[in-house]
Amino acid sequence: MKNMVTEFYAPMGNLWGLEMKEKLHNEKTEYQHIEMYDTAHFGKVMLIDGCMQLTTYDNFLYHEMMTHPVLFTHPNPLNVAVIGGGDCGTLQQVLLHPDVKTAKQIEIDKRVTELAELYFPELCTSNKDSRAELIFGDGIAWMRAQPASSLDVIIVDSTDPVGPAEGLFNYAFYQSCLKALRPNGLLVQQSESPLFHLELMRSMRSAMHDAGFTQSHTLLYPQPCYPSGWWSCTIAGREGDIKKFREADAEKRSFKTRYYSPAIHRAALANPPFMLK
């Protein structure tokens, strides 16, 4: 067997691994354990507390789907906040939208971003964009401190709901988000695997509604390096119909995407019968 970097997802007894060329970095930060490897076919991979966060090869799927659907659902997103997202890939996709005026990234662990700048420089090309602001601190506290009605879109691009990210999946955080959003504002959050984590999705969406969001919908997309290879994000809002989006604007977007398109956006909105049950 070749030398492998692996992740074992214990609740489903599921192993995933990538053939490794070399270990590039290993560090216990104030918040978590970060590892970086060079792989044989997936480029670089970053692990946090043993969980694969992203690879060079397949991160476009996740980053495009965490950003373009919500930004084309909002009628006119000007002020965007990314909670987490330390690898800067989400921020980069947000800033492809020329109408976005400010994009703030609030990452708790500065080392994630410093390592991304070193090992995923292609994701960090917008970090010095004049519309970008990189803030290092607690996203929960940051959100609580925001002026009411100051944001159009909040993107919660976090690790799994254990450890530092646990507080991003509950009622209190969603209440802060709702207050910080303008009335037509939208929240989007990574919501794990539709196959493995239906119960988490249910409880997230229930907490979103308890906090005052009147609509929520889960979008599906492939993401090989996450457990089951099938992932999701959940959009929540109060106005309009969050299953409708600016299809014409998405069609004539000024930037290139590899996975996102209006057809893929419509496709991602479809939820299979086993989820609807």
Next chain:
Amino acid sequence: MKNMVTEFYAPMGNLWGLEMKEKLHNEKTEYQHIEMYDTAHFGKVMLIDGCMQLTTYDNFLYHEMMTHPVLFTHPNPLNVAVIGGGDCGTLQQVLLHPDVKTAKQIEIDKRVTELAELYFPELCTSNKDSRAELIFGDGIAWMRAQPASSLDVIIVDSTDPVGPAEGLFNYAFYQSCLKALRPNGLLVQQSESPLFHLELMRSMRSAMHDAGFTQSHTLLYPQPCYPSGWWSCTIAGREGDIKKFREADAEKRSFKTRYYSPAIHRAALANPPFMLK
């Protein structure tokens, strides 16, 4: 590390594994090496020549998507042939369509079906349906021997295009299929991972067109136990528009599905920009 049953997909240096409870069966047949395991969370898993073929837990995704899209695309499928499909899960889904009059399964290796009857009995519940015929033999020769214009739908549910299945991915086989199909007949074939096997898809579709199919389209769906967790099937035909389907019939289908629905069918038709390029 727990005891694992693993598959290493060498071209992408990608390991996938399931926590194992016990090895149930190990056999070298005339055609291939079949292994069967009981897993901790995915039920049973069958491997052929080291490649995972199906698990109890997630085979519904593949089996529903290999059958219902093509059967609801055809205007009136009466006579269906399944090439390969020895686990009988595809045959079972085909026979859920009450209008299907005959469904023949042509599997080269009788041991696959005998082991499926033992370890996946829930997939074999339609094997004794009066419309079903289980034939054990070479699907390529069988197809060549069919009367012209005798089939409505051909489903190629095979292993990867190496070993016994190699001859199912080429011009000569597609020519036999085209001859056996009625003019409005449809062929559907599993076409590997959109992420890992774009070149294979291209060459399949090119061979289909060379053989006389005038239309082909690839549908996408998740399948955790296959490399990349993201899989596809390609439909080919000569009449109508193969991207259109009997949506009303699909909506009021008389049987339960866990993944398939008209919305999921429409979603599966969407191909991302990186595939279209």
